[in-house]
Amino acid sequence: MKLVSPIRILSISLVLCLAVTNAFAQAPYERILNSEDEPENWLTYNGGYKSQRYSQLDQITPENVSELKLQWTLQNQVFGAWQSNPIVVDGIMYVTERPNSVMAVDAITGRVFWKYRHVPAENALICCGANNRGVAVLDDKVFMGTLDARLVALDRITGNALWDVEVGDVDLAYSVTMAPLVVKDKVIVGVGGGEFGIRGYVAAYDADTGEEAWKTYTIPGPGEPNHDSWQGDDWEHGGAPVWITGSFDPDLNLTYWGVGNPGPDWNAGQRPGDNLYSDSVIALDADSGELKWYFQFTPNDAYDYDSVQVPVLADIVWRGTPRKIMMWANRNGYFYVLDRVTGEFLEGKPYLTVNWSSGLDENGRPIPTPQPEGMPTFPGNQGGTNWYPPSFSPRTELFYFSAWQDYATIYRAEESDYEPGRAFLGGGFSVLAPAPDAPTIGIGRTNPINNWTNEVGFASLKAMDPQTGEEVWSYDQFDVSDSGMLTTASDILFTGGREGYFHAIDARNGDLLWNVSLGGQIVMAPVTFSVDGVQYVSVISGHALSTFALPN
């Protein structure tokens, strides 16, 4: 009997709290715009419009991080890499699961409030994993793109669908794997399908109705500027997908998007020209979608160097002058600093071995040095880095990301014909191996035994100084890593890797502070949030989402 009354009291107070919370549990644009002011929440895919994945939370410190305790684990119900990035709004986490389910989860206990299932059309084609990387929220809605190229809006409290519109033609292998970006009253997504001869675009939809507001192709059509960077009808099926969430500068009213590879992937000779805006960053007006500027990292790409990295924005004093910059560790092996007002190239240096190019000219254009047939190209097909979200800490003023060191590919180009909805690759590739027939690495890890070893490639977490474009420190792992980064105001860098270790590293010097083996590959960035004054950090490893906090 003794136990009963406290529980009753607790229940009643919980109900009251929830009632109050719900009354204010709206996520209007103003909150998302000022998300840096409420670090207790993780309101967008990249943790804010600047995409810094930096949190003001500092309860977990280098001194106490080793005391972190597992609070709860949520098991995935499906197989395959779990690349979803949770969103946290007022103690409720929204996370997606393959192929296209959304769950609302109590961020303190890990128990699920509701689950919405979208079953993609059977003919949905995804080149490299049936991934979904998460949702966006606005007001009382949750938005998810789908593998069959639809955009779905859900009621944030009930999980019921409010609208469901077509973003692209699934029969032509369009898909959406990214988390949408919400800006003002619009939901913005890009399309995947760069291995299937799509023509990429970014499109915005009215958040209330799903009506298309604007659509900007990443390959200019006839009569548009830079259409002449393609020949014949190559532009109609030239790829240039957009499959990673962009960033937004409210002062400039510009959204920034990384654009993927041209198609066919490996036969650049089949599509002469620079193939704009493939492998570029594009700046689009948030209201109209109008292209304001672009910067191309890899013209006439023959190596699948998608530029689908997250555009990381910062306002810093750059070499003595206050500037609005954009930092970019590209799949092509170069680290760039751009002026995000104009797209001007400020700095660019290789962050690892690069042999497809001997350097960048004064405008940031690479000087090509294609390797002879049969010879390895550095970095390899998966890139020096890829879509894994980086982080920038305004405290250390360093940029952090996962690189694949000593990893190379031997490419083979061949002519290929475009057929709608079919693979359009233009050849193939093999990974440079230390011995004939030795096992190598590819997309994801499914084997608990590493029998390929670090001789095929290994992870190097790099801390880059945007002032110099140089590496300040690095932290190596034995296997490669597809893990993203999270930094906090206590100078902790949280990250993972394919080996399943969850690491806390000193963001100032690269010292390992703490780690724990969670056992499954970590292929997304950790996120942090707080509820009732307690800081939590969540990370997905393998098929489990684990959430840690300090003991009371």
Add this chain to the structure above:
Amino acid sequence: MKIRNSRIARLPALVFSALIAVSAHQAQAQEVDDHQYTSEAIEAGLQVYTQQCALCHGPQGALVDGINLRIGQFRTVQSDADLRQVISEGAAQGRMPSFSLRADEMNGVIAYIRAGFDPEGEAVKIGDPIRGQALFEGEGQCADCHRVRGVGPRTAPDLSNIGSIRTPASLQRNLLDPATALLPINRPVRLVTRFEETIVGRRLNEDTYTVQVIDSQERLRSLKKIDLVSYEISDEPSKQPTTLSSDEVADVIGYLLTLRGLE
């Protein structure tokens, strides 16, 4: 910790004695050509295959159920002599007809099949598995280190399943030029712990913070790198190039290809 430290092979005792025995034979790398069909033969085989075989077996050699010529999957054939016999005499109650090919045509089509249908590939001679087993256990000294079907030491990789995970070309490279064929994971390692224990063996798995090995006493050991004062991985394989003749190597390969796990 920087973990690569080449050419310091403190070999496990068992491997070491085998090495001395092989060295006594003045081991030298052999010419690969002796063990392979020529590219001319493979090229000629492509012509024969296209005209005579492809109609039933298909361009990729996989159209007949249970047979995949390109990857060396047959119903009854093991050695090249078996192939020759099936082609010239027919098989499967006449469903595989007999073909009267000239010697160079026969040689070519076998070369083409053994090259994995790749005109630029390597076609490996495959000999008699019975003789091969005798060589494996005897003169070839393979069984001194390798275990097969529950017999032999465990320090080198167990070969009970090797025929289903390696190509003939890969097996041949391992015999003729082990230094370039050795998979990195199989390189000999030598670890010294801060408790002053020295462990020699072969890696089974590794990550950033730990390494799992089978040591020279055939024990499974898992070590934290933080506990290691030295960790050396040798570029030198624990075996020397074989001194067996070309035909004998073909026989050993023939035997290895029969090792496909439990019967």
